[in-house]
Amino acid sequence: DVKVTQSSRYLVKRTGEKVFLECVQDMDHENMFWYRQDPGLGLRLIYFSYDVKMKEKGDIPEGYSVSREKKERFSLILESASTNQTSMYLCASRLRENTEAFFGQGTRLTVV
Amino acid sequence: AQTVTQSQPEMSVQEAETVTLSCTYDTSESDYYLFWYKQPPSRQMILVIRQEAYKQQNATENRFSVNFQKAAKSFSLKISDSQLGDAAMYFCAYRNYNQAGTALIFGKGTTLSVSS
Numbered sequence: 001d002v003k004v005t006q007s008s009r010y011l012v013k014r015t016g017e018k019v020f021l022e023c024v025q026d027m028d029h030e031n032m033f034w035y036r037q038d039p040g041l042g043l044r045l046i047y048f049s050y051d052v053k054m055k056e057k058g059d060i061p062e063g064y065s066v067s068r069e070k071k072e073r074f075s076l077i078l079e080s081a082s083t084n085q086t087s088m089y090l091c092a093s094r095l096r097e098n099t100e101a102f103f104g105q106g107t108r109l110t111v112v
Numbered sequence: 113a114q115t116v117t118q119s120q121p122e123m124s125v126q127e128a129e130t131v132t133l134s135c136t137y138d139t140s141e142s143d144y145y146l147f148w149y150k151q152p153p154s155r156q157m158i159l160v161i162r163q164e165a166y167k168q169q170n171a172t173e174n175r176f177s178v179n180f181q182k183a184a185k186s187f188s189l190k191i192s193d194s195q196l197g198d199a200a201m202y203f204c205a206y207r208n209y210n211q212a213g214t215a216l217i218f219g220k221g222t223t224l225s226v227s228s
Contacts, residue, residue, distance in 0.1 A: 033215055040121070042203060042220035058215065090157065092216075098145075098209065101216060103157035 003027075006091050006104035013111050019078040021107050023091030030096045032074035036060065037088040037106070046089075049074055081111045114139045116206050118219035125194045126227050132179075133189045133222050135204030141165075143209035146180065146187045147216070152200040160202070163187065165209070191224075199226040 007022035023032065031050050035043040035058075045058030047066040055066050063085060067075045074093075078085055091104040115138045125131035137146070148160040163171045163180050170178050175195075179188045191198055204219040 035218075040220060042118075043216075043218040045215050045217075048215050088155070090155075092157075097214065100159060100162075106155040 004091055004093050004102050004104040006089075006107050008107050009105060011107055011109045013078075013081050013109065015081060015083060015111055017078075017081050017111075019081045019109070019111075021076040021078075021089055021091075021109070023074045023076070023093075023104055024072050025074075025093040025102070026072065027093070027095070027102075028071065029093040029102075030071075031094045031101075032068065033092040033101070034058075034064075034066065034074065034076045035090045035092065037090055043090060046076065083111050085109065086111045114141070114144075114206050114208070114217050116204050116217055116219040118204050118222050120222045121220070122223045122225070124225045124227065125191070125198075127194055127196060129194055130190060130192045131194055131224065133191075133202055133204075133224065135187045135189070135219055137185050137187065137204070137206050139185070139206065139208075141208055145207045145209060146178075147205040147207070148176070148178070148187075148189045149203045149205060149218075150198075150200045151203065151221075152197075157203075161189065194226050196226050196228060199224060 004025045033048040034046045049055045049068040065077045089107045092101045094101040117136045144165045146163045150158045161173045175192045177190045201221045205216045208214045
């Protein structure tokens with residue numbers, strides 16, 4: 001079975017901290033994604049990566065950056081966390097276009 | 113840009129009954145995929161059903177079926193013989209076909225509650 005693992009299920013950080021959310025997949029998938037999920041807003045795409053060291057902005061990239069140095073790992077970085085970044089973050093991966101996407105279990109981030 | 117609209121924030125159904133969740137979308141593409149995902153309280157997103165736009169036949173997976181109306185840009189999910197385990201948030205999603213770097217576009221979700 002494909003496994004997409006997010007490093008933390010719950011995270012509490014202080015305003016202004018640099019925050020790293022890690023996502024690892026074990027099936028040699030080319031494409032990886034970071035979404036943000038908020039009540040009443042659904043899932044919104046922050047960034048995606050279609051290959052190592054490649055990245056594309058999604059719909060809401062402001063305040064975030066990403067890193068993909070190795071194929072299996074896709075990191076979401078909050079350079080200076082703010083309270084409006086309190087949310088659920090979901091990572092997903094897929095082998096390539098036209099294949100099924102698999103999701104991690106989400107990281108609920110609270111910024112205080 | 114493509115958009116996905118789910119107009120029902122919440123729905124409820126009794127066990128063994130049938131419920132239909134609505135989804136409409138907007139696109140100028142002719143080839144695309146549509147999906148329904150389920151997110152239970154565990155937060156794990158699970159693919160329920162998938163429909164390719166070029167297929168006229170509606171997809172079916174056990175108790176789950178879709179009503180795909182391409183001209184109307186409508187993609188509803190029917191859950192038959194509802195079970196307590198069906199209680200979850202359901203997301204409708206869209207993806208362009210065979211285009212590099214395309215991501216899933218999601219609706220805002222419908223929370224389904226199931227009562228015994």
